Amino acid sequence: MTDASQEARWLLRAGRIEEAEQAFTRVLTESPFDLEALNIVALAAIRLGHFHRARDLLNRAVSFSPDHAASHHHLGRAAELIGDLTAARDSYERATRLNAQLPAARLHLAALLERPGEQQAALLQYSRVMSDMQQRGRWLDPATTPPALEPLVAHAAQVVRSGRRQLYFSLLEPLAAEFGRSGLARVERMLRIHLSEEQPVYTDPRQLPTFLYFPDLPTAPYFDRGLFPWIEAFEGRTGEIQAELQALLRADAGSEAVFGSPELAAQNLRNANGAPSWTGHYFYRHGERRETNCAACPVTSSALELLPLSKVEDHGPEILFSGFTPGTPLLPHRGVTNTRVVAHLPLIVPPDCALRVGGEDHAWQEARVVVFDDTYEHEAWNRSDQIRVVLIFDLWNPHLTELERAAVARIVVAIGEFRQATEAA
Structure with missing residues (x-):
C-alpha cells in the first residue's frame, strides 16, 4: 500500500470526508484500478452532480473487478441519475446477484422497478430486503436505520404493508360476492391480526399460535x-x-x-x-x-x-x-x-x-x-x-x-407463495 493510499484511508476512518476524497483522487493517479478509490471518488462525483464522470470511474471498477457488488450498485446509481434506467436496472440486479445481502442495492432496485409500473416485482424486492434486515435486528425503527436510508426504508415498509394487505384481502372478494361478507368477519379480523393492524386477544393465555391466529374461537387444550x-x-x-x-x-x-x-x-x-x-x-x-x-x-x-x-x-x-x-x-x-x-x-x-x-x-x-x-x-x-x-x-x-375453512385455505396458500416469491427475489 502506498503512502497516498494509507493517508486516504486514514482520513476516511477519521471522518474527514472531503480530504479523503481528494486523497483518493491522488491515489488514482498512481493506482488507476484501486477499487476503494474508484468508488469513493465516484460517489463524490455523484454528490457534485458529475454523473457521467462517476459512471466512467465505475465502469473502470467493474471492468477490473466484475464481481465487486458495491461497484455495480454504485454504477447503477450513476446510470439512474443520468436517466439510463435499463443500464441502472442491469447494474442493480447484478449487484444483488453478487451479494444478496447488499440492502441499499436492493432498495434502489425496488424503487427503480416502481417507476415503469412493475409493482409486483418492486413489492417482492422491498419485501425481501425488509425481511433480510429485520431478521438481523435492523430497520426496525429510526434507531436501527441509517439516516440516509430512512425515507426509502419507510417507503419500503409502507409498500410491503399495503401490498400484502391488498393481496390477501382480495382473495376474499369472490367468496364475499357469492356468500356475503358477514360470514367472513372473523377471517378479516384474522388477517388484520396477521398483518399487525390489530392486536390479538387470547381468551386463554396458554394458547399462542406461532404463525396464524384465528380470533373468537372457543378455546381449550382438549376438545369435547x-x-x-x-x-x-x-x-x-x-x-x-x-x-x-x-x-x-x-x-x-x-x-x-x-x-x-x-x-x-x-x-x-x-x-x-x-x-x-x-x-x-x-x-x-x-x-x-x-x-x-x-x-x-x-x-x-x-x-x-x-x-x-x-x-x-x-x-x-x-x-x-x-x-x-x-x-x-x-x-x-x-x-x-x-x-x-x-x-x-x-x-x-x-x-x-x-x-x-x-x-x-x-x-x-x-x-x-x-x-x-x-x-x-x-x-x-x-x-x-x-x-x-x-x-x-x-x-x-x-x-x-365451511366458508371460513375455504377462506383460510386460500389465505394460507397465498402467504406461503408470497414468502417463497420473496425469498427467491
Missing part, C-alpha cells in the same frame, strides 16, 4: 368428543387399522424420520438411555398425499378420507402412523395455527406413555381418539421399554364454518 360426530364410527375401525399397522411393522416398510435433520431431532427429542427416535409412516405430509403409503393401508386411508381433514395445498394435513421408540420424549413445542386441530387414534400404547397439552396430562387409551389444540404448549413421552404408535391426523377446527 361431542364436537366430532364421526368419532365413534372411526374408532370402530381401530382393529382393521391396527392390522394394517402390524403388517407395516413386520415388513419394516414405509417409515421415515419425522424431523428432517439430526440437528432438528436433537433440538426436539431426548433419551437418556439411547438414541431417541420419532418415525412416521405418512399418508399425507405437508399436504401431499403419499399414494404408495396410502395404497399399502387401504382401510386406514379410506377411513381417513371421510373425515374433515384440514387440507391446504402444500401445507396440510399431516397424517401418519407416529412411532416413538422406547424412552423417547418429544420436548415442549407449539403448533402454527388454531384453524386446525390435531387428533390421535392410539394403536399401540404401553404403560408410561402420555400427552401433555397446556399443562394438562392425558394418558392415551387404545382405540379412543383424543383431539387437542396444538397451539398450546404440548409434549409427549414414551417411558416404557416398548414402541408406542398413534395415528396422527390434522382436522379443521370444528368451530370454523
Whole structure:
C-alpha cells in the first residue's frame, strides 16, 4: 500500500470526508484500478452532480473487478441519475446477484422497478430486503436505520404493508360476492391480526399460535368428543387399522424420520438411555398425499378420507402412523395455527406413555381418539421399554364454518407463495 493510499484511508476512518476524497483522487493517479478509490471518488462525483464522470470511474471498477457488488450498485446509481434506467436496472440486479445481502442495492432496485409500473416485482424486492434486515435486528425503527436510508426504508415498509394487505384481502372478494361478507368477519379480523393492524386477544393465555391466529374461537387444550360426530364410527375401525399397522411393522416398510435433520431431532427429542427416535409412516405430509403409503393401508386411508381433514395445498394435513421408540420424549413445542386441530387414534400404547397439552396430562387409551389444540404448549413421552404408535391426523377446527375453512385455505396458500416469491427475489 502506498503512502497516498494509507493517508486516504486514514482520513476516511477519521471522518474527514472531503480530504479523503481528494486523497483518493491522488491515489488514482498512481493506482488507476484501486477499487476503494474508484468508488469513493465516484460517489463524490455523484454528490457534485458529475454523473457521467462517476459512471466512467465505475465502469473502470467493474471492468477490473466484475464481481465487486458495491461497484455495480454504485454504477447503477450513476446510470439512474443520468436517466439510463435499463443500464441502472442491469447494474442493480447484478449487484444483488453478487451479494444478496447488499440492502441499499436492493432498495434502489425496488424503487427503480416502481417507476415503469412493475409493482409486483418492486413489492417482492422491498419485501425481501425488509425481511433480510429485520431478521438481523435492523430497520426496525429510526434507531436501527441509517439516516440516509430512512425515507426509502419507510417507503419500503409502507409498500410491503399495503401490498400484502391488498393481496390477501382480495382473495376474499369472490367468496364475499357469492356468500356475503358477514360470514367472513372473523377471517378479516384474522388477517388484520396477521398483518399487525390489530392486536390479538387470547381468551386463554396458554394458547399462542406461532404463525396464524384465528380470533373468537372457543378455546381449550382438549376438545369435547361431542364436537366430532364421526368419532365413534372411526374408532370402530381401530382393529382393521391396527392390522394394517402390524403388517407395516413386520415388513419394516414405509417409515421415515419425522424431523428432517439430526440437528432438528436433537433440538426436539431426548433419551437418556439411547438414541431417541420419532418415525412416521405418512399418508399425507405437508399436504401431499403419499399414494404408495396410502395404497399399502387401504382401510386406514379410506377411513381417513371421510373425515374433515384440514387440507391446504402444500401445507396440510399431516397424517401418519407416529412411532416413538422406547424412552423417547418429544420436548415442549407449539403448533402454527388454531384453524386446525390435531387428533390421535392410539394403536399401540404401553404403560408410561402420555400427552401433555397446556399443562394438562392425558394418558392415551387404545382405540379412543383424543383431539387437542396444538397451539398450546404440548409434549409427549414414551417411558416404557416398548414402541408406542398413534395415528396422527390434522382436522379443521370444528368451530370454523365451511366458508371460513375455504377462506383460510386460500389465505394460507397465498402467504406461503408470497414468502417463497420473496425469498427467491
